Amino acid sequence: MDAGPVLWVLLQQLELESVRRGRAKPMSGVMKRMGMIFRAKANKALDRAEDPRETLDYSYQKQLELLQKVRRGVADVATSRKRLELQLNQLQSQSAKLEDQGRKALALGREDLAREALSRRAALTQQVSDLEVQHQTLQGEEEKLTLAAQRLQAKVDAFRTKKETIKATYTAAQAQTRIAESFSGISEEMSDVGMAIQRAEDKTAQLQARAGAIDELLASGALSDQSGLGKDDLQAELDRISGGTDVELELQRMKAELTGGTSGQQAIEGGNGKSTPQDRPQQTPRFDKQ
Numbered sequence: 543m544d545a546g547p548v549l550w551v552l553l554q555q556l557e558l559e560s561v562r563r564g565r566a567k568p569m570s571g572v573m574k575r576m577g578m579i580f581r582a583k584a585n586k587a588l589d590r591a592e593d594p595r596e597t598l599d600y601s602y603q604k605q606l607e608l609l610q611k612v613r614r615g616v617a618d619v620a621t622s623r624k625r626l627e628l629q630l631n632q633l634q635s636q637s638a639k640l641e642d643q644g645r646k647a648l649a650l651g652r653e654d655l656a657r658e659a660l661s662r663r664a665a666l667t668q669q670v671s672d673l674e675v676q677h678q679t680l681q682g683e684e685e686k687l688t689l690a691a692q693r694l695q696a697k698v699d700a701f702r703t704k705k706e707t708i709k710a711t712y713t714a715a716q717a718q719t720r721i722a723e724s725f726s727g728i729s730e731e732m733s734d735v736g737m738a739i740q741r742a743e744d745k746t747a748q749l750q751a752r753a754g755a756i757d758e759l760l761a762s763g764a765l766s767d768q769s770g771l772g773k774d775d776l777q778a779e780l781d782r783i784s785g786g787t788d789v790e791l792e793l794q795r796m797k798a799e800l801t802g803g804t805s806g807q808q809a810i811e812g813g814n815g816k817s818t819p820q821d822r823p824q825q826t827p828r829f830d831k832q
Contacts, residue, residue, distance in 0.1 A: 594712055595712060615687050619687055622680050623677060623680040627677065640659045640663040640666065641659070644659035644660045
């Protein structure tokens with residue numbers, strides 16, 4: 543639990559208690575400073591938590607609600623105007639009926655009835671006049687509200703277009719920033735990966751350098767191969783020369799066998815000594831039977 547709000551409440555309680563008992567003066571300066579600090583921290587926290595896209599959507603939703611209220615107001619005014627029109631029609635019908643009744647009563651010689659009908663008609667005429675004034679007022683209000691609703695509708699549509707544009711731009715900028723941070727290695731998500739790659743590269747380079755150094759030391763003879771498989775340069779040269787001599791001797795022996803002569807074999811076995819024709823036994827050709 544954060545100790546900041548708790549400390550703030552405790553300080554307020556202590557100040558109120560001290561002021562109530564008259565033991566101390568209000569710590570207005572300290573409290574104002576602490577209040578400013580808490581407000582600054584709260585503002586910073588809200589700024590980090592705020593998403594402009596959500597704020598724009600919320601503002602757009604509020605504008606739609608306001609537009610809906612204006613439209614409802616237009617509908618209410620129109621309903622009242624229609625109700626007045628119905629009342630006017632009824633009063634005008636009654637006025638015409640009373641006028642007709644007065645004419646008929648006057649024709650029958652009933653002047654008293656005719657006077658009463660005309661009196662009632664006059665009262666209805668006054669009501670009709672009052673209702674007509676109200677009808678004109680409501681009609682004017684309806685026109686104003688209708689015009690206001692149209693203007694508000696245009697503003698809401700313009701705000702919606704601007705809102706979507708800002709949201710798209712913000713999303714693109716946010717994605718671009720995250721990609722740039724990932725490539726540059728300053729992103730929080732990619733920092734661990736970058737460090738792991740760097741450690742792997744450092745270890746690989748260290749192992750390669752160690753292997754190269756050991757090979758150089760073995761080749762120079764500074765280190766001996768404990769397995770007995772490793773040889774220095776001199777021993778490798780001697781082995782190469784010896785191996786080549788053995789191959790030459792084996793090649794000469796094979797040539798002698800192919801020619802069928804023993805002189806070649808003797809020459810190989812006896813070294814460089816020469817032999818006379820008398821020393822060489824005569825050989826008769828052999829014909830293998832097929």
